[in-house]
Amino acid sequence: MYLYALQRPSIFAPAWLRILLCAALCIMLASCGFRLKGVAPLPFDTLYTNISENSEFGANLRRAITASSPNTRFVGSSSEAQAVLTQLSNKQFLRELSLDPQGRVEEYELNLQFTFQLTDAKGRLALPPTTLFVTREIPYDATVVQAKQSEITTVFKDMRKSLIDRIVRHLSAPDVVEAFANPANLPMAEEPPSGAPAQEPETPTPWSQPGLMPGMGLE
Incomplete structure (x- = not known):
């Protein structure tokens, strides 16, 4: 019995040490602003784009936004939306390197x-x-x-998957949240969002685009 009592601290000490180390690590991560990837509610409940x-890009973007912000739903027209995500340009191109x-x-x-760009319901720029x-x-x-x-x-x-992740991060950025919380001083968008769906450009290849020049953009 005496020997068992002497051995108990050595058995349980590593577990306590691990707990203390995990707690210290959590404090350090919190202090440096670290946040696990997960739900990041957007500052609006309805979105038009x-x-x-x-398109594959459009469908994946919608899924990513819904996964990040479950309360946000897509609507069929800009007049129904609290926010409008407008694609202004989408280019895919090749450039010769060597x-x-x-x-x-x-x-x-x-x-x-x-x-x-991202605008609110009144056409003000929440994200230029x-x-x-x-x-x-x-x-x-x-x-080959x-x-x-x-x-x-x-x-x-x-x-395109990487691009979608970056778009979602921009939509949930603190400056966008602040813009929707205090919209009074936001500038107006130069052009109203277009209702025409923006099409995804075809994937360029050297053989399918015989006239492709280095650095040429494909709409």
């Missing part, structure tokens, strides 16, 4: 360029026109066209 819900001694492309740079860029590099081999076509399509798809 001109990004087509029939050539082999014979002048053939060895590596391409894939680019997404997306510009959008903002351009986001996503870039990836990919090696190219003209002898089909494989490269599939790879480029997959990479652009992953880039």
Whole structure:
């Protein structure tokens, strides 16, 4: 019995130490502003966007916003919405990065360029026109066209997912929350949001766009 009593502290000490370390870590993370990815309610309950819900990009964007802010629902017209997310520009293009001694492309740079704005129900800018860029590099081999076509399509798809995450973070940013809380001094948008759905550009490839020039944008 005496030996058991002596051994008990050594058995339970590591557990207490782990608890203390976890508590200290939580305090440190909280003090530096760390927040786990999860629900981030948006400062509006209804949202309209001109990004087509029939496109992969539009459908994934809607799912991401709903997952982040379950109380926010999409409506069919800007007149019904407390906020309007307007796609101003959406470009996907390729740029030549390197050539082999014979002048053939060895590596391409894939680019997404997306510009959008967020307005309130009265057309005031809660988030002014903002351009986001996503870039990836990919090696190219003209002898395996089909494989490269599939790879480029997959990479652009992953880039659009990254772009959607960034859009959602912008919508839930503190300055957007503040803008909807105090809208009186917000500037008016230069142009009213268009009701026409914005279409997603086709994925560019060197073989499907024979006239493609380096750095050329595709609407």
